[in-house]
Amino acid sequence: MYRLLxxxxxxxxxxxxxxxxxxxxxxxxxxxxxxxxAEIVGHEHVITDPDRLLVYESDGLTAYRRPxxxxxxxxxxxxxxxxxxxxxxxxxxVIPRGAGTGLSGGALATPEGVxxxxxxMNRILKIDVENRIAIAQPGVINAHLTEATNSYxxxxxxxxxxxxxxxxxxxxxxxxxxxxxxxxGVTARYVTGLTVVLAGGRIVELGGVGRDPYTTLDLVGLxxxxxxxxxxxxxxxxxxxxxxxxxxxLLGIFESVESAGRAVTKIIASGLMPAAVEIVDGxxxxxxxxxxxxxxxxxxxxxxxxxxxxxxxxGLDLDADRAEQCCLExxxxxxxxxxxxxxxxxxxxxRKKAFGAMGRIAxxxxxxxxxxxxxxxxxxxxxxxxxxxxxxxxxANVFHAGDGNLHPNILFDxxxxxxxxxxxRASKEIMQLCVDAGGTxxxxxxxxxxxxxxxTLVHGPAELEAMAAAKRVFDPASLFNxxxxxxxxxxxxxxxxxxxxxxxx
Amino acid sequence: MRVDLxxxxxxxxxxxxxGHSVPSSLWAALRTGVETVVxxxxxxxxxxxxxxxxxxxxxxxxxxxxAHTYPRYPKDPxxxxxxxxxxxxxxxxxxxxxxxxxxxxxxxxxxxxTAIHGQWLPFDPPDVPNRTLGGLVATGLSGPLWAxxxxxxxxxxxxxxVCGDGRALRLGGKVVKNVAGFDILKVMVGSRGELAVITxxxxxxxxxxxxxxxxxxEAADVSELVSTARAVATAPIMPASIILSATSxxxxxxxxxxxxxxxxxxxxxxxxxxxxxxxEVRNTPEAESLLVQERGSGINTEFAVRVWALPSRIGVLLDxxxxxxxxxxxxxxxxxxxRAYLPVNLSDIESSLAGLQKDIEELGGTIRALxxxxxxxxxxYFAKPLVDEGELAAGLKRAFDPHAVLWGIE
Numbered sequence: 001m002y003r004l005l006x007x008x009x010x011x012x013x014x015x016x017x018x019x020x021x022x023x024x025x026x027x028x029x030x031x032x033x034x035x036x037x038a039e040i041v042g043h044e045h046v047i048t049d050p051d052r053l054l055v056y057e058s059d060g061l062t063a064y065r066r067p068x069x070x071x072x073x074x075x076x077x078x079x080x081x082x083x084x085x086x087x088x089x090x091x092x093x094v095i096p097r098g099a100g101t102g103l104s105g106g107a108l109a110t111p112e113g114v115x116x117x118x119x120x121m122n123r124i125l126k127i128d129v130e131n132r133i134a135i136a137q138p139g140v141i142n143a144h145l146t147e148a149t150n151s152y153x154x155x156x157x158x159x160x161x162x163x164x165x166x167x168x169x170x171x172x173x174x175x176x177x178x179x180x181x182x183x184x185g186v187t188a189r190y191v192t193g194l195t196v197v198l199a200g201g202r203i204v205e206l207g208g209v210g211r212d213p214y215t216t217l218d219l220v221g222l223x224x225x226x227x228x229x230x231x232x233x234x235x236x237x238x239x240x241x242x243x244x245x246x247x248x249x250l251l252g253i254f255e256s257v258e259s260a261g262r263a264v265t266k267i268i269a270s271g272l273m274p275a276a277v278e279i280v281d282g283x284x285x286x287x288x289x290x291x292x293x294x295x296x297x298x299x300x301x302x303x304x305x306x307x308x309x310x311x312x313x314x315g316l317d318l319d320a321d322r323a324e325q326c327c328l329e330x331x332x333x334x335x336x337x338x339x340x341x342x343x344x345x346x347x348x349x350x351r352k353k354a355f356g357a358m359g360r361i362a363x364x365x366x367x368x369x370x371x372x373x374x375x376x377x378x379x380x381x382x383x384x385x386x387x388x389x390x391x392x393x394x395x396a397n398v399f400h401a402g403d404g405n406l407h408p409n410i411l412f413d414x415x416x417x418x419x420x421x422x423x424x425r426a427s428k429e430i431m432q433l434c435v436d437a438g439g440t441x442x443x444x445x446x447x448x449x450x451x452x453x454x455x456t457l458v459h460g461p462a463e464l465e466a467m468a469a470a471k472r473v474f475d476p477a478s479l480f481n482x483x484x485x486x487x488x489x490x491x492x493x494x495x496x497x498x499x500x501x502x503x504x505x
Numbered sequence: 506m507r508v509d510l511x512x513x514x515x516x517x518x519x520x521x522x523x524g525h526s527v528p529s530s531l532w533a534a535l536r537t538g539v540e541t542v543v544x545x546x547x548x549x550x551x552x553x554x555x556x557x558x559x560x561x562x563x564x565x566x567x568x569x570x571x572a573h574t575y576p577r578y579p580k581d582p583x584x585x586x587x588x589x590x591x592x593x594x595x596x597x598x599x600x601x602x603x604x605x606x607x608x609x610x611x612x613x614x615x616x617x618x619t620a621i622h623g624q625w626l627p628f629d630p631p632d633v634p635n636r637t638l639g640g641l642v643a644t645g646l647s648g649p650l651w652a653x654x655x656x657x658x659x660x661x662x663x664x665x666x667v668c669g670d671g672r673a674l675r676l677g678g679k680v681v682k683n684v685a686g687f688d689i690l691k692v693m694v695g696s697r698g699e700l701a702v703i704t705x706x707x708x709x710x711x712x713x714x715x716x717x718x719x720x721x722x723e724a725a726d727v728s729e730l731v732s733t734a735r736a737v738a739t740a741p742i743m744p745a746s747i748i749l750s751a752t753s754x755x756x757x758x759x760x761x762x763x764x765x766x767x768x769x770x771x772x773x774x775x776x777x778x779x780x781x782x783x784x785e786v787r788n789t790p791e792a793e794s795l796l797v798q799e800r801g802s803g804i805n806t807e808f809a810v811r812v813w814a815l816p817s818r819i820g821v822l823l824d825x826x827x828x829x830x831x832x833x834x835x836x837x838x839x840x841x842x843x844r845a846y847l848p849v850n851l852s853d854i855e856s857s858l859a860g861l862q863k864d865i866e867e868l869g870g871t872i873r874a875l876x877x878x879x880x881x882x883x884x885x886y887f888a889k890p891l892v893d894e895g896e897l898a899a900g901l902k903r904a905f906d907p908h909a910v911l912w913g914i915e
Contacts, residue, residue: 130817189659210815221691271712315768371680373601443682467687473900
C-alpha cells in the first residue's frame with residue numbers, strides 16, 4: 001500500500017556528505033507576519049536578522065544545518081498559542097526548540113519553518129511537596145528542577161548527560177534517558193500531565209495526577225517522545241522522588257569490554273538493582289587520559305565499568321560488596337570504591353567527560369545511539385569493532401550497559417571526503433547490526449532527521465503509517481516539525497492526500 | 506446474534522475456535538445473556554474475525570478470561586473474542602529481564618516460570634494471578650505496587666496487536682530503552698480493547714525482592730490511620746506500596762517494604778521515626794495471604810466504584826465514602842485512588858450514588874462504576890474524559906478502528 005519515496009522524489013535528504021540539508025537561501029517571512037508576531041511577543045523576541053539566526057541553524061547534531069526563517073520566543077502558554085495560531089493560519093511550519101542540545105537534528109529548521117523557542121519559559125510554576133509533583137514551563141533546565149526541589153528532600157530523576165543545559169520541554173519531546181534510568185526509568189515515567197498547544201494554537205490539557213487514568217487513552221504517554229511533531233508542551237507536570245539516603249560508586253578496570261560486559265550480566269543476574277551501570281571502552285579511556293580530564297586510568301585498560309547503587313545507606317555496602325565480587329570473578333584488574341563525594345566525581349570522570357575528551361584525538365565526532373538486549377552486548381561490540389576495522393575508522397564506545405544502550409562514537413575528519421563516506425556507511429552497518437541483534441536504532445537520542453533513513457530497519461510500512469496516522473490526529477496538516485521522525489512515504493494511487501502522507505515533505 | 510452470522514464465521518475458522526465458555530460475570534457486565542464466544546488460535550485468526558466483523562457490521566468485545574471486564578452496554582449485534590487459546594510463553598530471557606508471551610497467558614503461569622529465575626512482574630491489581638497478560642495491559646492496571654516500581658505502562662516494552670480493521674502491527678520491541686518513532690504502544694496500554702486486540706506482549710521483569718516485609722497498623726479510628734498513611738507517603742523512603750483498607754469497624758494500614766534484610770529493617774526504623782508509630786511486622790507467607798485478602802476483598806461483589814483524587818485528598822474522600830452504610834474501602838494511598846465495595850441492598854441506589862458523586866466532585870475527585878447491580882442505570886457513573894482529550898481519543902479510535910468494530914469510546 002505504501003512505498004518509500006525513491007531518491008529524487010523528495011528534497012535532498014539530510015546527509016553528512018553535504019553537511020547542509022539545503023543549499024538554497026532561506027526565504028524571509030512576510031513583513032506583516034513579522035509585525036503580527038512582534039505584536040504578540042514583543043519586537044525584541046522575534047529574531048529575523050540573518051546573523052542572529054545562525055545561532056539556530058543546528059542543534060547538538062551540527063552535521064545538519066539550516067537557518068530558520070525566523071525565531072520567536074514567547075513567554076507563556078497563551079503567547080505560544082497565539083504565535084502557533086498566527087503561523088499555522090499562514091500555512092507556516094513551526095519547529096519547537098528547547099536548548100538545542102538534541103543529538104538527532106530534531107530542532108533543525110525546515111525550509112519554510114519558523115522556530116518557536118521556549119528559552120523565556122523558564123519558570124517552575126508549582127512545587128507540590130505533599131503530592132510530590134512539580135509543574136514547570138518547558139524552558140526550565142533539567143538540573144534546575146532538582147536544585148529547586150532539593151530543599152524539600154526531593155529531586156527529579158531523569159538525568160541526561162546534558163542536564164545542566166537541556167530543557168524539560170526538550171526532555172518531554174525526546175523522552176530523554178540518562179545514566180540513572182536503569183533503575184529509575186526514562187522521562188515518560190515522570191510526566192504525569194501536560195498542557196499542550198496543538199495545531200492552530202489550540203490549548204489542551206492532558207492527564208494529571210489525581211485524574212482517573214481510565215477515562216481516556218494515555219495521551220500523555222503518546223505525546224512524550226513525539227519530537228515536536230505533535231505540538232508544544234507549555235506546562236509539564238512531573239513526578240518527584242525523595243532523595244535517597246546513600247550512594248556507593250564503584251569503578252572496575254577490565255582488560256576487555258567483553259569481560260566488563262560479562263560482569264554486568266552477572267551483577268544483574270544476581271538480583272542486584274544498581275542505579276547506574278556504565279561502560280567506557282579502551283579508545284575512550286585513551287582519549288580521556290590524553291585530555292585535561294585525565295583521571296589516572298591505566299592506559300592498557302580495555303574497559304572501565306562504573307556501577308552505582310543508591311538507597312537506604314545500611315544495605316549499600318552489601319550491594320557494593322556483591323558487585324565487586326562479580327567484577328573480580330570476571331577478571332577485573334582492580335575495583336575502586338568511592339567513599340566521599342569528590343572520589344565519586346573522580347570515578348565518574350571518564351564516563352562524564354568522554355565526549356569532551358574525544359575532541360583531542362579527532363576533529364569530528366558522530367555520537368551514535370542504539371539499544372540491544374543486554375545479553376547481546378558482547379557480540380554487538382565485537383561486530384562494531386569489526387565494522388570500524390573494515391572502514392579504517394576509530395570507534396570509541398561509551399554505553400549505558402545496564403540498559404543495553406550503546407553510544408558508538410565514530411571519530412573522523414570532515415575535511416576528508418572519503419572518510420565521510422565511510423562514516424555514513426559504517427553508521428548504517430552499525431544500525432543494521434543492532435537491529436539484527438533484536439535491538440533498535442535509537443534508545444534515547446530520538447530519530448529527528450538523522451535516523452529517518454533507518455526507520456525502515458525496525459518498522460514496516462503498516463507501523464510507519466500507524467505512526468503517521470497518530471500524528472495526523474494531533475497535527476492534521478503537518479505544520480509541526482515536518483520532515484522529522486518518519487521517513488517520506490506516499491500512498492500508491494493517492495492524489496491529494498499524498499502530500500500529507502509524505503509527512504510534510 | 507443471528508444464526509446465519511454465526512454460521513458465516515464458523516466457515517472461516519477451525520472448529521477449535523468455538524464452544525468456549527466464559528464466566529457468567531461477563532454477561533452481567535455486558536448486560537446480556539449468552540452470546541457467541543470465539544477463541545482464535547493465532548494472530549491471523551484474530552485478523553480474520555475482525556475483518557469479518559467489519560464486513561458484517563458485527564461488533565467485537567475482546568476479553569482475556571472475561572472475569573474482570575468492566576461494564577459496557579452493547580447496542581448492536583456482537584461477539585466475544587477471548588484470547589484464552591493464545592497462551593504460550595514465546596520467549597523468556599532471564600539475563601535480559603524480559604519476557605514475551607501471548608496475550609492469553611495467565612499472570613499466574615508467567616509468575617511460576619519467572620520465579621524459577623528469581624524474577625517477577627511487580628503489578629498487583631485485584632486478583633492479578635487470574636488475569637491474562639493481554640488483559641492486564643489492556644486495562645493498564647498497575648496496582649498499589651506502582652509506588653515502588655512505576656506503572657505498568659512504563660514496563661511494557663513491546664506488543665503485537667491486530668487493529669479493529671484487521672491490520673496486524675508490531676509495536677515497540679524487546680529492549681528497555683526505545684525511542685524509534687511515536688510511542689503508539691503507550692496508547693494501547695489501558696486502551697481496554699477499544700483500539701485493537703493485543704495478541705502478544707513483551708514486558709520488563711524485576712528481580713524478586715530478597716525480603717518482602719509487610720508493616721501493619723490497625724485502628725478503630727480510620728482518620729488516625731489516614732494521617733499515618735499520608736506521613737508514610739511523604740517519608741524520605743519510598744515503600745513498595747501503601748494500602749489502607751477500612752470498614753465501619755475500623756481500618757488497617759499495610760506498608761510493603763522490599764529489599765535486603767538490613768535495608769528493610771533500616772527503612773522500618775526511619776518510617777517509625779518519621780510517623781511516630783510502631784508497626785507490626787509480617788513476613789511472607791503470612792504477609793502474602795493478608796495482601797491477597799486485602800487486595801482481593803470485594804472482587805466478587807456486584808457493586809463497586811472507584812474514586813480518584815490527588816493523593817493528599819485521600820483523607821477527605823474516605824471521610825465521605827465511609828458514611829455509606831455497609832461499605833468496604835481499599836485505598837492506594839500513593840496513587841490517590843479508592844475502591845469502594847458497596848452493599849447491593851443499599852437503599853435507593855441511584856440517589857445514593859448521585860449524592861456520593863456530588864460530594865466527591867465537590868472535593869475535587871471523580872467516581873467511576875466498576876460493577877453495578879443489574880437493576881441500576883449506571884451509565885452516568887462512568888467518568889467522562891475531558892472534551893478535548895475525548896476528541897483526540899476519538900481521532901485515535903478512528904485511526905486504529907475505522908469501522909468501530911471494537912467497543913469503545915463513543
